[in-house]
Amino acid sequence: MILIIGGLASGKRDYVRQLGYEDNLIADGILDDRPVLYNLQDLLFSDPESGPELYQALLEKEVVVCQEVGSGVIPVTAHDRAAREAVGRLCNHLAREADLVVRMVCGLPVILKGRGS
Amino acid sequence: MTGGSAAGKSTFAEELALSFPPPHYYIATMRITDVEARRKVTRHQQMRQGGGFLTLEKPDNLDRLVLDQPGTALLECLCNLTANEMFDEEGRIQDVYDKISYGLEHLERQCKHLIVVTNEVGSDGIPYPAGTQAYIRLLGRINRHLAARYDVVAELIAGIPTLLKGQLP
Numbered sequence: 375m376i377l378i379i380g381g382l383a384s385g386k387r388d389y390v391r392q393l394g395y396e397d398n399l400i401a402d403g404i405l406d407d408r409p410v411l412y413n414l415q416d417l418l419f420s421d422p423e424s425g426p427e428l429y430q431a432l433l434e435k436e437v438v439v440c441q442e443v444g445s446g447v448i449p450v451t452a453h454d455r456a457a458r459e460a461v462g463r464l465c466n467h468l469a470r471e472a473d474l475v476v477r478m479v480c481g482l483p484v485i486l487k488g489r490g491s
Numbered sequence: 492m493t494g495g496s497a498a499g500k501s502t503f504a505e506e507l508a509l510s511f512p513p514p515h516y517y518i519a520t521m522r523i524t525d526v527e528a529r530r531k532v533t534r535h536q537q538m539r540q541g542g543g544f545l546t547l548e549k550p551d552n553l554d555r556l557v558l559d560q561p562g563t564a565l566l567e568c569l570c571n572l573t574a575n576e577m578f579d580e581e582g583r584i585q586d587v588y589d590k591i592s593y594g595l596e597h598l599e600r601q602c603k604h605l606i607v608v609t610n611e612v613g614s615d616g617i618p619y620p621a622g623t624q625a626y627i628r629l630l631g632r633i634n635r636h637l638a639a640r641y642d643v644v645a646e647l648i649a650g651i652p653t654l655l656k657g658q659l660p
Binding site (some may be wrong): 381382437442444445447449455458459460461465466467470477486487 | 494495496498499525591611612613614615616617619623626627648649650651653
């Protein structure tokens, strides 16, 4: 599994396309049988408790893409705080199992773990 | 040690602190004001259980902290300390840059090794009210000041330590 993280509009989706995945293989914020899951954070903002059950399903994916949401001011609502924590924690777990972890910065892939192509 | 929320900073910082010689002081800065804070503190206490840390609750006035003997200290975290010092009980803003800097220097002098955990709070691009903006700016300023002086600076990203300055031991 490849984990791709990064801020909003940092170039995550372009990087997925560069890996050879056409848009029809990219599931946007929904867990189905497509090999790429994009916008993982949306799933956790819908249900902050869902991290543990998502984890196993995500390990089966070829690519998981998640927006980084933890580098700002602590959110006002308890729901948003819980979701933000859940996103960070699930990404830590996924990164541990991933073959490749990439963080996008200004459209540039920064390899945090493994070897990029 | 910087990074966003739940990026793995605590786990990594605690392991790193324990790799240095004892005594190991854990300087906890969170002020327990509600159930959520209590839960967070409990989670961190459980993570540290059996690790051999001496926990010192110090939500403010770091300049008055006295360690029994020199050792390794882990301060967690600067973001809480800054908020606690900056906003008084009525939510008014105090200029506490000098006070916090002095407190940290006071702590540095008493430690052989010091690890400070901070937070990235300035990267969500949301325009906040003046008080919150002042907080983001102050924490950023303290982070810059420490990063310029300290030996090692690392950012935790998805649990992976990424070196920004120096070398980890």
